Amino acid sequence: EDDNVLHIGGIFPIRGKGGWQGGQACEPAVRLALEDVNKNSILSGYQLKLHWNDSECDPGLGASVMYDLLYNKPQKLMLLAGCSTVCTTVAEAAKMWNLVVLCYGASSPALSDRNRFPTLFRTHPSATVHSPTRITLMKKFEWYRIAILQQTEEVFISTVEDIETRCKQNGIEIITRQSFVSDPADAVKNLRRQDARIIVGLFYVVAARKVLCEMYKQQLYGKAYVWFFIGWYKDNWFEVNLKEEGIKCTKKEMRIAAEGHITTEALMWNQNVNQKTISGQTSEDFRKRLENVLRLEGYAIDRHRYPEGYQEAPLAYDAVWAVALAFNKTMTILEKQGKSITSFNYNNKEIADHIYSAINSTQFLGISGWVAFSSQGDRIALTQIEQVINGKYVKLGYYDTQDDNLTWFDKEKWIGGKVPQDRTVIRRVL
Numbered sequence: 001e002d003d004n005v006l007h008i009g010g011i012f013p014i015r016g017k018g019g020w021q022g023g024q025a026c027e028p029a030v031r032l033a034l035e036d037v038n039k040n041s042i043l044s045g046y047q048l049k050l051h052w053n054d055s056e057c058d059p060g061l062g063a064s065v066m067y068d069l070l071y072n073k074p075q076k077l078m079l080l081a082g083c084s085t086v087c088t089t090v091a092e093a094a095k096m097w098n099l100v101v102l103c104y105g106a107s108s109p110a111l112s113d114r115n116r117f118p119t120l121f122r123t124h125p126s127a128t129v130h131s132p133t134r135i136t137l138m139k140k141f142e143w144y145r146i147a148i149l150q151q152t153e154e155v156f157i158s159t160v161e162d163i164e165t166r167c168k169q170n171g172i173e174i175i176t177r178q179s180f181v182s183d184p185a186d187a188v189k190n191l192r193r194q195d196a197r198i199i200v201g202l203f204y205v206v207a208a209r210k211v212l213c214e215m216y217k218q219q220l221y222g223k224a225y226v227w228f229f230i231g232w233y234k235d236n237w238f239e240v241n242l243k244e245e246g247i248k249c250t251k252k253e254m255r256i257a258a259e260g261h262i263t264t265e266a267l268m269w270n271q272n273v274n275q276k277t278i279s280g281q282t283s284e285d286f287r288k289r290l291e292n293v294l295r296l297e298g299y300a301i302d303r304h305r306y307p308e309g310y311q312e313a314p315l316a317y318d319a320v321w322a323v324a325l326a327f328n329k330t331m332t333i334l335e336k337q338g339k340s341i342t343s344f345n346y347n348n349k350e351i352a353d354h355i356y357s358a359i360n361s362t363q364f365l366g367i368s369g370w371v372a373f374s375s376q377g378d379r380i381a382l383t384q385i386e387q388v389i390n391g392k393y394v395k396l397g398y399y400d401t402q403d404d405n406l407t408w409f410d411k412e413k414w415i416g417g418k419v420p421q422d423r424t425v426i427r428r429v430l
């Protein structure tokens with residue numbers, strides 16, 4: 001084995017359809033991080049080298065990529081992976097090889113389970129990171145009677161369970177929970193029947209367009225309603241692909257239905273764009289470097305044809321820095337004991353435990369903001385709240401779950417000129 005090189009494995013979703021092909025931008029971001037880590041000799045004399053292959057966001061293919069990486073030399077010290085389904089499979093198996101798995105693109109709440117995934121860490125926040133933000137907004141506007149509309153996908157099912165728990169803890173009543181597989185018409189009708197006014201919508205973007213058109217047709221929009229949508233759809237999501245997806249509403253109708261809705265999303269780019277991060281570059285510097293690399297790969301960035309994973313690229317970049325910092329910590333500790341990290345092998349639990357506890361306590365300012373992990377390996381992240389005002393997303397504020405702090409810009413606009421009520425208010429005529 002070539003000395004002075006620490007080898008890691010990587011599994012990226014590049015080709016294929018279905019799921020998330022975010023490896024398209026995340027693998028180039030990892031390349032930039034390796035360049036920076038090795039240039040800054042973070043690993044005092046050692047170089048970090050990545051061996052990777054494409055999972056297509058398919059768990060079976062991801063498993064075979066993992067086996068290839070493990071059964072072929074050189075030996076790897078840990079694994080990077082993306083896509084919730086692939087991370088579930090890889091993280092569940094990797095513990096048998098005493099390997100830490102760091103997921104840069106996995107949002108499923110199911111992954112926050114130390115029993116099933118004892119060596120999993122994520123720089124990508126869990127989808128449950130939205131829940132405290134939504135609850136905080138409901139309390140701010142005194143909405144204590146809400147409804148939920150969700151697509152029946154695992155990530156949304158476990159997210160709803162988290163919302164239900166938090167609603168109970170905060171005295172917020174969920175009057176109905178409607179779900180649909182692909183056609184939301186009946187579910188939307190049931191919302192109207194139950195006089196739902198404040199609705200949390202959990203679905204992928206193709207289903208979101210169907211819901212929006214149903215809302216228009218059944219008039220579940222406008223001044224009496226507040227819809228919470230997920231914030232990581234593209235900004236103009238409600239005006240595109242209408243014909244291709246058989247949406248029976250015009251652009252104008254979709255805009256009318258979309259007006260005023262609120263979104264929550266985890267922040268993946270450090271908002272202080274001129275703040276120098278641990279690598280010495282700002283998130284703006286990183287954006288420019290990444291876009292140059294992506295142009296060289298043939299993506300038409302200037303015509304806003306970004307590859308999948310562009311949004312999550314900082315999470316992949318920061319994952320490599322987390323690994324490098326953790327390895328550096330581990331090497332320092334082992335050297336004091338006259339041992340070396342290169343004596344790690346898949347059966348050596350002792351060194352694996354050092355790597356685990358090093359990453360567990362790693363914290364730093366990355367391109368994606370402050371990077372730190374919870375006891376379940378989850379990314380601790382800020383969320384951003386936006387509202388569609390005159391057809392465009394406007395930033396309403398940020399929320400920090402750690403210290404329950406809401407930064408609010410007082411920019412919200414209500415179609416009826418006042419905060420919508422969470423129920424029909426019967427005026428008593430005296």
Ligand SMILES: CC1(C)CO[C@@H](CC(=O)O)CN1
Nearest residue numbers: 020083084105106107108232
């Ligand atoms: C915000 C999003 C799009 C959520 O899904 C993640 C992929 C996954 O969880 O499989 C990637 N980032």
